[in-house]
Amino acid sequence: MKIALIGYGKMGKEIEKVALSRGHEIVSIIDINNQEDFESEAFRSADVAIEFTNPKVAYNNYIRTFKAGVKLVSGSTGWMAEHGEEIKALCQKEGKTLFWSSNFSLGVAIFSAVNKYLAKIMNRFPGYDVTMSETHHVHKLDAPSGTAITLAEGILENLDRKDRWVKEEATSADELPIRSVREGEVFGIHTVRYDSVADSISITHDAKNRGGFALGAVLAAEYTSDKQGFLGMSDLFPFLKD
Numbered sequence: 001m002k003i004a005l006i007g008y009g010k011m012g013k014e015i016e017k018v019a020l021s022r023g024h025e026i027v028s029i030i031d032i033n034n035q036e037d038f039e040s041e042a043f044r045s046a047d048v049a050i051e052f053t054n055p056k057v058a059y060n061n062y063i064r065t066f067k068a069g070v071k072l073v074s075g076s077t078g079w080m081a082e083h084g085e086e087i088k089a090l091c092q093k094e095g096k097t098l099f100w101s102s103n104f105s106l107g108v109a110i111f112s113a114v115n116k117y118l119a120k121i122m123n124r125f126p127g128y129d130v131t132m133s134e135t136h137h138v139h140k141l142d143a144p145s146g147t148a149i150t151l152a153e154g155i156l157e158n159l160d161r162k163d164r165w166v167k168e169e170a171t172s173a174d175e176l177p178i179r180s181v182r183e184g185e186v187f188g189i190h191t192v193r194y195d196s197v198a199d200s201i202s203i204t205h206d207a208k209n210r211g212g213f214a215l216g217a218v219l220a221a222e223y224t225s226d227k228q229g230f231l232g233m234s235d236l237f238p239f240l241k242d
């Protein structure tokens with residue numbers, strides 16, 4: 001498969017390694033200094049573009065990729081609140097294609113399913129209150145992490161006594177607090193914790209490197225090459241749905 005990379009930072013370089021190891025060809029690499037390449041023949045020849053940049057530029061990259069007629073996989077976080085509805089509509093009504101996930105690692109796909117199941121169970125156990133925390137490297141621009149927001153949404157959909165997530169501290173019982181820590185070069189740790197007066201139950205995903213995110217992104221690209229619409233991990237792994 002012919003793959004274009006948009007963003008050649010920590011994730012772009014990791015994805016290049018995984019893509020080459022799986023027999024794919026990298027036909028174009030777009031970073032901040034060669035934006036004109038969105039119009040290049042090489043970029044247009046890609047079966048799929050994989051985008052990992054930052055919250056501020058991701059939306060613009062999506063629009064330029066759609067204009068070039070190239071299918072897109074993206075892991076950029078922090079853009080969804082502002083542009084999510086428009087991008088979904090372009091995919092669902094205008095024939096564009098984006099596979100997006102806040103976290104491409106297979107471990108987080110499994111963790112998300114367990115998180116939703118645990119939240120459902122906790123409807124029967126009102127003595128437990130839930131909190132979340134996420135820890136990442138100091139270079140990260142967004143907080144809470146995209147993964148933490150997705151996990152929080154999974155809890156809100158399934159646990160009746162919580163209505164919304166908030167940053168850091170809850171001020172009422174219906175709020176789900178997410179604490180964000182930035183330290184060193186941590187790849188990404190997410191914990192969901194239920195506390196009662198008697199005990200606590202925690203589930204944690206701890207990424208050991210960026211290889212898992214990169215593998216998931218390349219698997220998503222392989223899946224997306226002959227699909228259309230707004231896609232996510234529940235399309236790639238339908239057996240993890242509910």
Ligand SMILES: NC(=O)C1=CN([C@@H]2O[C@H](COP(=O)(O)OP(=O)(O)OC[C@H]3O[C@@H](n4cnc5c(N)ncnc54)[C@H](OP(=O)(O)O)[C@@H]3O)[C@@H](O)[C@H]2O)C=CC1
Pocket residue numbers: 006007008009010011012030031032052053054055057061074075076077078101102103104105146213
């Ligand atoms: N979904 C998932 O599984 C994962 C998601 N992420 C997310 O992916 C994103 C990228 O992470 P990471 O690779 O660690 O970040 P990096 O900062 O290491 O890489 C981002 C790259 O994008 C470049 N860039 C900046 N602006 C543009 C632009 N307009 N067009 C093309 N490239 C541009 C940057 O260049 P320069 O440095 O010169 O600005 C940099 O090389 C973040 O939003 C992060 O949260 C990260 C890991 C996993």
Ligand SMILES: O=C(O)C1=N[C@H](C(=O)O)C[C@H](O)C1
Pocket residue numbers: 077102103136140144145146147148187188189
């Ligand atoms: O910026 C990162 O590094 C990561 N970002 C994603 C997120 O915001 O959840 C995924 C992963 O945790 C690494």
